[in-house]
Structures are given as structure tokens and as C-alpha cells.
Amino acid sequence: MKQFWKSMLKSPSGVIGLVILLLAISVAVFGPMLFPNSPWRMVQRPFLPPFTLGAVPLGTDALGRDVFAGMIFGARVSLLVGLVSTLVALVVGVPIGAMAGYFGGKVDDALMRFTEFFQTIPSFALAIVLVAILQPSIYSIVASIAVVSWPPVARLVRGEVLSLRTREYVQAAVVTGQSNTWIILREILPNALSPVIVLASLMVATSILLESSLSFLGLGDPNLISWGYMVGAGRTVIRQAWWITVFPGVAILISVLGLNLIGEGLNDALNPRLSREGR
Amino acid sequence: MLSFVAQRVLKGVIVLLAIVVLNFFLIRLAPGDPAVVMAGEAGASDQIFVKQLREKFGLDKPLPEQLFIYVKGVVSLDLGFSFRQQAPVAKLIGERLPATLLLTLTAFAISLMLGILFGTFAARFAGTFLDTGITIFALIFYAMPIFWVALMGILLFSVTFDWLPSFGYETVGANLTGLTHALDVAKHLIMPAMTLGLFFMATYTRMTRASMLEVKRLDFVKTARAKGLSDAVIQRRHVLRNALLPVVTLAGVHSGTLIGGAVITETVFAWPGIGRLMYDALLQRDYNLLLGVFVICSAMVLIFNLITDLVYRLVDPRIEFAS
Numbered sequence: 001m002k003q004f005w006k007s008m009l010k011s012p013s014g015v016i017g018l019v020i021l022l023l024a025i026s027v028a029v030f031g032p033m034l035f036p037n038s039p040w041r042m043v044q045r046p047f048l049p050p051f052t053l054g055a056v057p058l059g060t061d062a063l064g065r066d067v068f069a070g071m072i073f074g075a076r077v078s079l080l081v082g083l084v085s086t087l088v089a090l091v092v093g094v095p096i097g098a099m100a101g102y103f104g105g106k107v108d109d110a111l112m113r114f115t116e117f118f119q120t121i122p123s124f125a126l127a128i129v130l131v132a133i134l135q136p137s138i139y140s141i142v143a144s145i146a147v148v149s150w151p152p153v154a155r156l157v158r159g160e161v162l163s164l165r166t167r168e169y170v171q172a173a174v175v176t177g178q179s180n181t182w183i184i185l186r187e188i189l190p191n192a193l194s195p196v197i198v199l200a201s202l203m204v205a206t207s208i209l210l211e212s213s214l215s216f217l218g219l220g221d222p223n224l225i226s227w228g229y230m231v232g233a234g235r236t237v238i239r240q241a242w243w244i245t246v247f248p249g250v251a252i253l254i255s256v257l258g259l260n261l262i263g264e265g266l267n268d269a270l271n272p273r274l275s276r277e278g279r
Numbered sequence: 280m281l282s283f284v285a286q287r288v289l290k291g292v293i294v295l296l297a298i299v300v301l302n303f304f305l306i307r308l309a310p311g312d313p314a315v316v317m318a319g320e321a322g323a324s325d326q327i328f329v330k331q332l333r334e335k336f337g338l339d340k341p342l343p344e345q346l347f348i349y350v351k352g353v354v355s356l357d358l359g360f361s362f363r364q365q366a367p368v369a370k371l372i373g374e375r376l377p378a379t380l381l382l383t384l385t386a387f388a389i390s391l392m393l394g395i396l397f398g399t400f401a402a403r404f405a406g407t408f409l410d411t412g413i414t415i416f417a418l419i420f421y422a423m424p425i426f427w428v429a430l431m432g433i434l435l436f437s438v439t440f441d442w443l444p445s446f447g448y449e450t451v452g453a454n455l456t457g458l459t460h461a462l463d464v465a466k467h468l469i470m471p472a473m474t475l476g477l478f479f480m481a482t483y484t485r486m487t488r489a490s491m492l493e494v495k496r497l498d499f500v501k502t503a504r505a506k507g508l509s510d511a512v513i514q515r516r517h518v519l520r521n522a523l524l525p526v527v528t529l530a531g532v533h534s535g536t537l538i539g540g541a542v543i544t545e546t547v548f549a550w551p552g553i554g555r556l557m558y559d560a561l562l563q564r565d566y567n568l569l570l571g572v573f574v575i576c577s578a579m580v581l582i583f584n585l586i587t588d589l590v591y592r593l594v595d596p597r598i599e600f601a602s
Contacts, residue, residue: 124539249427257422
């Protein structure tokens with residue numbers, strides 16, 4: 001573990017990514033406490049330009065709502081949706097991949113056909129259809145992002161399990177009569193973890209992008225403010241008020257960039273062989 | 280070769296049928312009894328009319344039979360009727376499809392060409408300032424949501440500089456013909472195609488760079504160098520050709536994302552394609568149309584995957600067609 005942090009802190013992208021993520025998380029957790037302006041309430045005249053009033057640093061939108069407050073509250077939604085939908089995708093993808101890789105044969109065939117099927121369907125289009133049919137809410141958004149993002153997890157885990165199950169220590173566990181579940185959970189999966197962690201960090205980034213795109217199209221949770229929603233709402237008045245669309249977009253850009261950098265840093269730290277070759 | 284193509288086509292057809300079945304159940308999941316919704320949309324919701332509609336569309340039949348009728352309809356390109364637009368779904372999609380193909384194929388060509396170009400440069404000058412610059416640019420474009428890039432493009436090139444039109448397919452009411460019309464469309468196409476292309480350009484740049492660096496170290500490159508071939512020839516004929524294989528795979532994987540990106544790009548730029556149609560269907564909760572577009576998108580992705588598979592085998596003769 002110490003070794004891991006040491007190599008993680010040695011990779012510049014990992015450090016920058018970690019700093020960005022910690023910043024984003026603290027904004028999401030503490031921001032709303034320190035900055036109690038409700039993102040939905042009218043606080044000033046509409047279309048107040050940014051940097052004119054200290055109390056409303058980033059100006060107001062078409063309804064006089066505080067853009068800065070929206071960004072702070074939006075951080076919660078974006079990070080939460082990114083994190084939770086990735087977790088759900090892992091909960092679906094890891095068992096499917098593990099079973100396919102471990103049992104092989106017909107089980108593998110059936111599960112992989114199923115996975116490929118979901119991978120062929122255009123993911124964003126499916127997410128749109130699912131949210132539209134289930135009605136927009138934070139639950140339907142998380143569910144549909146998870147539905148479109150689990151297949152790569154299953155494929156990755158399958159590949160890892162496939163190569164690990166022939167190892168001697170796994171064979172030893174089989175010989176000593178351990179149950180399949182025990183072998184998969186205690187012997188194989190812990191050793192397949194590092195590539196899954198790298199993929200998961202990138203998936204959080206993709207999920208944030210997906211959520212923002214859904215909200216932009218008007219499929220966000222109507223009770224929660226999010227960055228994508230803010231950009232979508234500012235779109236029609238972009239000629240009069242550029243700041244309404246620019247700032248939330250920068251927030252999305254920075255958080256996704258941070259997560260991608262963390263993914264690279266993790267990759268360097270967890271697969272040192274690969275990263276040295278890459279240079 | 281032929282049997283390989285036949286096999287792939289057959290597989291694609293099976294997947295498409297599965298998507299159609301999935302689609303059928305999604306329609307049934309949509310809120311509201313379809314007959315009541317349709318009656319409401321037609322402006323008359325009395326019981327007799329609802330019953331008639333139910334009989335007309337076979338909604339009173341058992342579910343398996345309904346499924347059979349639905350699949351049969353899709354096979355004969357009948358995707359249902361859009362009551363909001365008062366036209367068959369297939370006709371609406373057919374009208375919009377050329378614009379989407381123009382947009383996505385242009386964006387695809389831009390992203391692939393620029394991505395391979397930048398990736399090659401970055402790998403060629405690995406570790407230098409140029410490499411770092413390209414890598415950072417790729418990272419940033421990879422992290423930007425497409426709708427935001429589109430809006431920033433409008434802000435910069437339409438609002439500030441007034442160089443490019445911010446919406447539409449052609450200048451409305453100009454009635455241009457021939458070459459001037461083509462130029463007009465091209466001018467409208469630049470921003471949407473660049474917006475959609477830049478995100479994918481970033482991924483291809485990263486992929487090409489990584490893959491070039493990997494191939495560069497292989498033995499056959501050393502052999503080529505030992506033979507005394509010039510650096511340019513080695514880069515082009517030996518390294519690039521082999522490094523492109525994973526890029527082609529990636530292009531196939533990305534076709535679905537490309538379609539998804541088109542929905543957003545078309546929405547922002549009011550580009551009259553099926554993505555915009557999907558957005559309209561979404562706003563009006565026109566489920567027949569929404570799911571019709573979804574089926575066609577899936578079919579496009581399947582066709583695109585088939586093409587990349589074939590290209591892959593053309594680029595890499597080591598792969599046998601038989602398997």
C-alpha cells in the first residue's frame with residue numbers, strides 16, 4: 001500500500017488528478033454549507049454579469065438565480081451520479097465477468113453473448129430511451145448509466161479471471177475442496193483488482209459526462225440542479241449571457257480531466273511494467 | 280472471405296432482431312396505455328374510439344402475438360406511426376438520414392485523419408515539447424462534453440467573429456443550387472462536424488501515439504533499420520501500418536458513441552438529422568418515433584462494425600477470414 005502511494009505520487013498526472021478530485025469532493029461536501037444561497041432562488045436581477053457583485057461572483061442566469069451557487073450544488077449531483085452509477089456497473093459487471101471467466105464453456109458463451117449484445121447497442125441512445133421511458137429522476141439516471149457502462153467491466157474481469165484461474169494457488173484451492181464462490185471471492189478477484197480500479201476511475205469520468213449530457217437534453221432530475229442542466233438552460237440565451245453556459249462547462253471539464261488523470265496515475269502505479277514501456 | 284462476411288451479416292441480423300424485441304418491451308414499459316395516449320393525441324378519448332384503436336393496432340391480442348406482429352412490421356420497414364408528426368416513423372427517419380450520414384461520416388473522417396496525424400507526430404517527437412503539447416490538448420478535448428464544445432464554438436465563431444452560421448443545414452430562403460448550394464451546406468457543416476470530430480480526434484491521437492511507441496520497439500523495426508531503410512520509410516511503411524490496427528478496432532467500438540454524439544451535436548446546431556429527430560421525439564414524449572430512431576441507430580452501428588471488421592482484415596493480412 002505504501003509502495004502504491006509512493007508510485008502514485010511520483011506520476012505527475014496522478015498528483016494533479018488527485019488534487020483536482022480532492023478539491024471537487026470538498027466543494028461538493030462543504031460548499032453548500034459555506035455558501036447557503038439556494039441555487040433555485042432568485043437572488044439578483046436576471047443576467048447580472050460575472051465579477052460585478054461579490055455576493056454573486058459568477059453572475060446570475062435568465063431567472064436571476066446565482067450561477068456560482070448552482071455550480072456548487074451541481075458538484076454534488078455530478079460526483080454522486082458518477083460514483084454511484086460506476087458502483088452499480090461494477091456490481092453488475094464483476095460477477096458476470098467472473099462467472100464467465102471461471103466456469104468457461106457454455107456459461108462463458110452465454111454470458112459473453114449477452115455482454116456483446118449490450119455493447120453493440122449505441123450507449124447514449126439507449127440511455128436516452130431508458131431515462132425517457134422510466135421518467136427522469138436521479139434513480140433512472142443512475143440505472144441507465146449503469147446499464148450502458150457495465151459491459152467493459154465484465155469483459156475485463158473475464159479476461160483477468162481467465163488467466164488467473166490456471167495459476168497454481170487457485171488450483172491448490174480447488175484441490176483442497178474450497179467452494180467455487182470462496183475461490184472466486186477470496187483467491188481470484190483480489191488479484192484481478194488493479195485493472196478494475198483503473199477502469200473504474202475512468203468510468204466515473206465517463207458517467208459524469210453522460211449525466212451532464214442527459215441533463216443538458218432536459219432529462220435531468222427536475223428537483224436537482226446539475227452542471228449539464230445549467231448549460232442547457234443557458235443555451236438559448238448564449239448571445240446575451242455567455243457566463244451561464246461557460247462556467248458550468250468548465251466545472252465539468254475540470255472534474256472529468258481530474259478523473260482521467262487519476263486513471264493514468266493509477267495505471268502507472270498499479271501496472272508499473274506497462275507504464276515504463278510506454279515511455 | 281465470403282463465408283466470413285455471411286457469418287458476420289447473420290450475426291448482425293440476430294443482434295438486430297434481439298434489439299427489436301428489446302424495443303418492443305421498452306414501448307410497453309412507456310407510461311400510459313398506448314391506445315389511450317393515441318386517442319388523447321387524436322383529440323378524442325371516448326371508450327369506443329379507444330377500443331377501436333386497440334383493435335386496429337392489435338393491442339387487444341396476447342403479448343406474444345403482438346410481439347410477432349411488431350417484429351414482422353420492423354422487418355418490412357414499418358416502424359409504426361408518429362401521431363405527433365402525423366407521419367409514418369420510417370418516412371420521418373428516411374428524410375432525416377442523409378443529413379446524419381453526412382455529419383457523422385465527415386466527423387469520423389476528420390477525427391481519424393487528424394488523430395492519426397497528431398498521434399504520429401507525438402510519437403515521432405516523443406518526450407519533446409511538441410509531444411507534451413499534443414498530449415495535453417488531447418487530454419483536454421477528451422474531457423470536454425460535446426454539447427459544451429458546440430456552444431463554445433458558437434460563442435467564438437458565430438457570436439464573436441461571425442465567421443460561421445450557428446445553426447441549420449443551409450441558408451434558409453436562399454434557394455441556392457449546384458455548387459453554391461454545396462458550398463453553403465459545407466459552411467454549415469464545418470462547426471457541427473468539427474465539434475463531433477474533436478472528441479474522437481483526442482482518443483485517436485492518444486491511441487495512435489501509444490500504439491506507435493509500442494510497435495517502434497519491436498524486432499522487425501530494428502531489422503528494417505539494420506537494412507538501412509530511411510527513417511521516413513520505416514515510420515510510414517513499418518511502424519504506422521502496424522500501429523493502426525488498434526486504432527481501427529477503436530473506431531469500430533466508437534461507432535455507437537459517434538451516433539450518441541450526433542444526437543447532441545444535431546440538437547445544438549439544429550442540424551436536420553435523426554439525432555435532432557430523436558430530441559424532438561424526446562421533448563414531445565413521442566415513444567414510437569423515439570424507439571424507431573433507436574432501432575435505426577442500432578442498425579447503423581451494426582453496419583459500421585461490420586465494415587470496420589472487414590477493414591481490419593484488409594489492413595492485417597495475418598488475420599484469417601475463416602474463423
